[in-house]
Amino acid sequence: MKSEFVIKIKNLKQQFGKCTVLDNINMNVQKGEILGILGPSGSGKTTLIKDIVGMQKPTNGSVTVLDAEMPSLAVVSSIGYMSQADALYEDLSAYDNLMFFAAMYGLNGKKAQNRADEVLSLVMLKEHKKKLVKNFSGGMKRRLSLAIALIHEPKILILDEPTVGIDPVLRREFWNEFENLKKKGAAIIVTTHVMDEAEHCDRLTLIRYGSIIAEGTPEDIKKSSGENSIEGAFLYFGTIGKEGKV
Ligand SMILES: Nc1ncnc2c1ncn2[C@@H]1O[C@H](COP(=O)(O)OP(=O)(O)OP(=O)(O)O)[C@@H](O)[C@H]1O
């Protein structure tokens, strides 16, 4: 039977100079699954995300997305990526930003316009579509970044702290949309510091000092730490020497 794993990470190591930021990372993500990556600031989450989307090459080991070893141009159009730092054209309007990225993914004309309107509605920015991005608030930029990540209806979504600066109502909308995309078969990786969001993931991977220290469903993680909340488990595994492969 063909593997349903659409993202495969094997023995990944990432060094910058003499500094090892990630070591011995192994993980897989299936279609129709949301994987949450948790870990303290500086633990290596964004570095891992950049290896997955092919922005940098691992020092050792491999990342395979849809059977292509990353970095690979062949799968770029199947990946929606929302970086931790918004990568937007400040002197263009929200709509023009979307049309630019749509064109990069081969979407043009009426199809691109309709899709741009759809994703703008989704992130509740339709009434601001003509506004220049440099006049956007922080949360509005985050919302536009998500719209851009979704414009080409990717099968793989990689979201690095997508809800920073987003109010609770809209955060719930974002998560409803992630659930919808998951139901349609997308594979989603999301990093977050929001423990309530971690509860919505199918599986969690906890990273500390560049290594995986615990993995499993939110229930498994709570059980193995003896805590009744993900926050409690996060604090438990944050203590030196505790490991929880569940
Ligand atoms: N290109 C680079 N060159 C040197 N060091 C780097 C580089 N990229 C990341 N690092 C280092 O790798 C470590 C992990 O950084 P990373 O951005 O992956 O953390 P993070 O888990 O995403 O943190 P946060 O929760 O604050 O976003 C940090 O010490 C960072 O300084």
Ligand SMILES: [Mg+2]
């Ligand atoms: Mg980060």
